[in-house]
Amino acid sequence: MAKDFFGNLGQALSKTAKELSGRAEDVYETQRLKNKISAEERQIDKIMADLGKIVYQRYKEEVPVDDVQKELCEQIDQRMEQIEQLRTDIKDLKIRTRRICPSCGKEVEKNAAFCKFCGAACPTQEEEEDAGDTIDGTAEEVEEEKKSEESAEEAAETEAETEAADIAEDTEEPTADEAGEEVAEAEAEEKADEAAEEITEEAKTEE
Secondary structure (H helix, E strand, C coil), rough: CCHHHHHHHHHHHHHHHHHEEEHHHHHHHHHHHHHHHHHHHHHHHHHHHHHHHHHHHCCCCCCEEEHHHHHHHHHHHHHHHHHHHHHHHHHHHHHHEEEEEECCCEECCCCCCCCCCCCECCCHHHHHHHHHCCCCCCCCHHHHHHHHHHHHHHHHHHHHHHHHHHHHHHHHCHHHHHHHHHHHHHHEEEEEHHHHHHHHHHHHHHH
């Protein structure tokens, strides 16, 4: 009895193993064939893409194409324009969020105090504004503006010197000769007054 049982069990296990092995082979073969199908489909997609590129190239070269092809090519143009706009938006975003390191020229974060590449200090926009106003224009325009400012300063200095000279002339003190003449005139007037008084007193006495 035991011998028959184990014999039957061995046969059942062997049969099951063969069935599982056969199924595994079927699964493997099925997957292998599916992979081949996928490879062929990828090749077809590539060929169709190349064919579409040829049609689109003819459309760009203004070679006549049918209405359906033309419509599809116009859709491609619209999507390409949209891509360019999106790329421009990305650049604008980078400009707003990043800036250039003044030392190594690489992009760093907008609020970074130091460059992560070279370690140089990166002043923020507020610090640059506090450091002083920037001068716009070409070097020639800046030089010309500087010369104009210097000319204006020289003219102002000349005018100030002229006004100072005029004021000095108005307030200039008399010389020694002029002072002597004034004293002599005052003494002569005083003597004339005294003589007139004496004459008046004599006339009264005679009366």
